[in-house]
Amino acid sequence: MSERHPRVLIVVSSLVGLVLSLLPLPHWAAILRPAFLVLVVLYWSTMLPRAGGVTLGFGSGLALDAFQGSVLGEHALALSFVTYLAIRLHLLVRAKPLFEQSLFVFAALMAYEFLLWVIDGWSGYPLSTPMRWVHTATGGLIWPLVVGILGRFHLAR
Amino acid sequence: MAAFDGDLDRPLYGRGPSPGLRFTLYAILSVVLMYYDRHGQLVHRIRYALQAVTYPIQVAVGSPSVAWQWLTASWQTRDALRTQNAQLQQQLLELELKSMRQDALEQENAQLRELRASLPPLIKHWQLAQIIDVQTDPLRQRIVIDKGARDGVHVNQAVVDAHGVLGETERVGPWSAEVLLVTDPEGAIPVQLTRNGLRTIAVGGGSDGELVLPYLSSNADIRSGDLLVTSGLGGVYPAGFPVGRVIGVRRESSELPAQVRAAPVADLERDREVLLLQFSADNPAAPAPNPPIAPAPTPKSKPKPRNQVPEDE
Numbered sequence: 519m520s521e522r523h524p525r526v527l528i529v530v531s532s533l534v535g536l537v538l539s540l541l542p543l544p545h546w547a548a549i550l551r552p553a554f555l556v557l558v559v560l561y562w563s564t565m566l567p568r569a570g571g572v573t574l575g576f577g578s579g580l581a582l583d584a585f586q587g588s589v590l591g592e593h594a595l596a597l598s599f600v601t602y603l604a605i606r607l608h609l610l611v612r613a614k615p616l617f618e619q620s621l622f623v624f625a626a627l628m629a630y631e632f633l634l635w636v637i638d639g640w641s642g643y644p645l646s647t648p649m650r651w652v653h654t655a656t657g658g659l660i661w662p663l664v665v666g667i668l669g670r671f672h673l674a675r
Numbered sequence: 676m677a678a679f680d681g682d683l684d685r686p687l688y689g690r691g692p693s694p695g696l697r698f699t700l701y702a703i704l705s706v707v708l709m710y711y712d713r714h715g716q717l718v719h720r721i722r723y724a725l726q727a728v729t730y731p732i733q734v735a736v737g738s739p740s741v742a743w744q745w746l747t748a749s750w751q752t753r754d755a756l757r758t759q760n761a762q763l764q765q766q767l768l769e770l771e772l773k774s775m776r777q778d779a780l781e782q783e784n785a786q787l788r789e790l791r792a793s794l795p796p797l798i799k800h801w802q803l804a805q806i807i808d809v810q811t812d813p814l815r816q817r818i819v820i821d822k823g824a825r826d827g828v829h830v831n832q833a834v835v836d837a838h839g840v841l842g843e844t845e846r847v848g849p850w851s852a853e854v855l856l857v858t859d860p861e862g863a864i865p866v867q868l869t870r871n872g873l874r875t876i877a878v879g880g881g882s883d884g885e886l887v888l889p890y891l892s893s894n895a896d897i898r899s900g901d902l903l904v905t906s907g908l909g910g911v912y913p914a915g916f917p918v919g920r921v922i923g924v925r926r927e928s929s930e931l932p933a934q935v936r937a938a939p940v941a942d943l944e945r946d947r948e949v950l951l952l953q954f955s956a957d958n959p960a961a962p963a964p965n966p967p968i969a970p971a972p973t974p975k976s977k978p979k980p981r982n983q984v985p986e987d988e
Contacts, residue, residue: 541736542736542810545811545884567694571694571697573697573701576701576704576705579705585729586810587810587815589709589713590709590711590712590718590721591705591706591707591708591709592705594701595701595705598705602694602698605694606694641709647814
C-alpha cells in the first residue's frame with residue numbers, strides 16, 4: 519500500500535517536470551530554464567533509488583527525445599547515465615547538506631549536458647554555443663527548491 | 676531528510692537486475708535507437724506513432740499562450756480595431772495594385788517562353804495551419820503545427836508566413852507536423868541576392884534567431900540591407916521567396932570568408948498561423964518534386980552545413 523503512493527507521485531511529478539521543460543518561453547527564459555525533468559528524476563533516484571531506478575531515467579529521456587525532436591535515444595542515454603550515477607551515489611549525496619547536494623546536482627547536470635553535446639556532435643550536428651551550459655548552473659541553484667517541494671509531498675504523507 | 680523508511684527504501688540489490696546491468700542494457704538500446712533513427716526505416720514508423728502520442732500534450736502545453744493571445748485579442752478596443760481595419764484596407768489596395776501588374780507580367784513571361792497555354796499557377800494548393808507549439812531553445816528552433824499526414828502534409832514541404840519563408844516540415848505525424856525554421860542551426864537554405872543574383876547558402880544561426888552566410892569569400896559583393904530570396908535550388912522552395920535581409924557584414928582578412936549575418940523576414944515572433952504550400956510540377960519555376968510519401972530511406976536531401984560545397988562563390 520505504501521508502495522502505491524510514491525508511484526503515483528513519481529509519475530505525476532515527472533509529468534509536471536516534462537510540461538515545465540516544454541512550456542514555450544521567451545528566448546532568454548528558455549536559456550535560463552533548468553532541466554526540470556532531469557531534476558525530478560535526480561530527486562527520485564537519490565531519495566528512493568528503488569522506486570524509479572534507471573528505467574525512470576530512460577523513460578523520461580525517451581519522452582524528451584519524442585517532444586524535442588532530437589535523435590531518438592539521445593536524452594534517453596544521457597538521462598539513464600545520470601540516473602545510474604545518482605543511484606550509485608545516493609547514500610553519499612543524501613547525507614550531505616543541501617548546499618553540497620546542489621554541487622553534486624550541478625556536476626550531474628554538467629555530465630548530462632556533456633553527453634548530449636558529444637552525441638550532437640557525433641550525429642552531425644556540431645554546435646557549441648556556450649548558452650547550452652547555462653541551465654546546469656540554474657539547475658544546481660534551484661535544487662533546494664525541488665527538494666523542498668517534492669519532499670513536502672512525499673515525506674509528510 | 677533521510678529520516679524516512681518504507682518498502683521502497685530497502686537495499687538496492689535484492690530484486691531484479693542491478694542498476695549497473697540495467698544501465699548497460701538501456702545504453703545499448705539507446706545507441707541502437709540512435710543508429711536506426713539516422714539510418715533505418717523502422718524508427719520512422721515509431722516516430723510517426725510518437726508524433727501522434729505527443730500531439731495532445733503539445734496542444735495542452737501550448738494552450739496557455741493560445742488562451743492569452745485569445746484574451747488579449749478579444750479585449751482589444753474598438754478604436755484599435757478600427758485603425759487596424761484601416762491599415763488592412765490600405766494594404767489590400769497596395770497588394771491589388773501589385774497583383775494587377777503581376778497578371779500582365781505573368782502573361783508576358785508565358786509569351787516570352789513561347790508557351791501556347793498560360794502556365795498553371797505556381798502554387799497549386801495552400802493550407803492554413805495553426806502553430807500549436809514553439810521551441811526556441813539555443814539549439815533547436817522549431818514550431819509544431821496542427822496539420823499532419825491526414826491533411827496531406829508531407830516531409831520537406833515549404834512553410835511560409837505573410838512576409839517570407841519560415842522553414843520546411845521535417846517530421847510529419849498524423850495530425851501534426853514539426854517545422855524546421857530557417858534559423859535552426861541544423862537547417863540550410865539555398866539563397867540568392869536580389870541585387871546582383873549572387874548565390875549562396877544560408878545556415879541557421881540558432882540561439883540569436885538569425886541566419887548566417889558562411890560560404891562567401893571576403894570580396895563577395897554583399898552589404899547590409901541586401902534582400903535574400905530563395906534561389907530555387909535544393910528542391911524545397913521555388914525561386915524568389917524572400918528569406919532574410921542582410922544586417923551585418925564583417926571582412927577580417929582577405930583569406931578568411933566574410934562573416935555575414937541576416938535577419939529572417941518572416942515574423943517568427945508574432946505568427947500564429949502559417950501557410951503550407953504545394954507547387955504544381957508543371958510550372959517551370961516549381962522546385963523538383965519530392966517523394967510524396969513520408970520519410971524516404973535516402974540520406975537527407977537537405978544540404979549539410981559541414982560537408983556541402985556551395986554552388987557559387
